[in-house]
Amino acid sequence: MPLVKDFYQALDSLAPFETAESYDNAGLLVGDFQSQVHTCAVALDLTEDTIRYAQKEGADLMVSHHPIIFHPIKHVRAGSAVYRLARSGMHAICAHTNLDLAWGGTNDVLCEMLELTGTTQLTGEQGEEFCGRIGKLPRPMQPEEFAAYVSEKLGGTIVRYSNGGKEIRTVGLCTGHGASFAWEAFRRGADAFVTAEVKHDQMIDARAMGLTLVDAGHLETEDPVVDKLLSYLQEKFPSVHFVRVPREILGISSACVKGE
Structure with a gap:
């Protein structure tokens, strides 16, 4: 089975991590390069909800556009996305501004x-x-x-x-x-x-x-790239099972109420 590092290298070929903006935090943010990947979940964001969804699908690796760690953090406690991801044993690769520029x-x-x-x-x-x-x-x-x-x-x-x-x-x-x-x-x-x-x-x-x-809309203009990432990785790793995390899992939506 392919390793986490193989996914990193494939994403680096599509959108070189070295091109990410200096303020950004892209790459392998949680996990181990040498671990095998049987199931990969692809999402726009890594939140408690999307991580929980990936867990239920049996994912070993999550690939996202937005980084799970962006601003400096002082602790990792229960109730946080980083805590849930690390405790689950899943790995996380995030392709952010490098994917915007690519x-x-x-x-x-x-x-x-x-x-x-x-x-x-x-x-x-x-x-x-x-x-x-x-x-x-x-x-x-x-x-x-x-x-x-x-x-x-x-x-x-x-x-x-x-x-x-x-x-x-x-x-x-x-x-x-x-x-x-x-x-x-x-x-x-x-x-x-x-x-x-x-x-x-x-x-x-x-x-x-x-x-x-x-x-x-931020979600509306960027979520479509998740499908592009999914197709790209499926072609690169046909032996891996892939899961597309639905954007509805984020719990973000719009409403238009028409008055009488």
């Missing part, structure tokens, strides 16, 4: 979902590479139509947006918390920018400069 990673999956063409890396004035993409829509759209288009492509999720007041042909994007890159996309000719966790003042600023800024 070709074929989170941002490219979102580009595919939005059917963008001619996509390129989002870069700064000095040629520095940012965590995002820019590409062309299948057809021009007005801001209202584009917001509905994003919602539909992401499974009917609720979106917030600022109306930039002009037709949209070129779209920039960054999955998760990426509104800080909207200006760079605008500088590159983007008419709209899709991301998540957008602040109110960022919406106001975007409208003022004529950019349609769409907040499509």
Whole structure:
């Protein structure tokens, strides 16, 4: 059977861990490189709920996008995700900003979902590479139509947006918390920018400069990469049983209540 280190190396080939941002915490965060893997669970996040689900499925290894250890921790006690994972004997590999930056990673999956063409890396004035993409829509759209288009492509999720007041042909994007890159996309000719966790003042600023800024949700823009990871690892390790942890297990959802 393949070892944990084989999974690490496979993920490193897809999204080199050395490319992760300096503030990030990616790689093997819990466990042992030399242990065998019979069942692997793939999830967006490692929480008590997702770990419990993986335990019931008999997983030896969990692969996630978001790291189980990100901020410094002073203790590991019962009731925490780290405690549950370590006590269960499972291992955890997390591919975070390295997967955001990688070709074929989170941002490219979102580009595919939005059917963008001619996509390129989002870069700064000095040629520095940012965590995002820019590409062309299948057809021009007005801001209202584009917001509905994003919602539909992401499974009917609720979106917030600022109306930039002009037709949209070129779209920039960054999955998760990426509104800080909207200006760079605008500088590159983007008419709209899709991301998540957008602040109110960022919406106001975007409208003022004529950019349609769409907040499509952190979960909604990043969870699709879990399916990409699952397919990639299944192809690499056909002898291993795989489990896709449903995003509903996270207990995060949206609701829209229409008044009378």
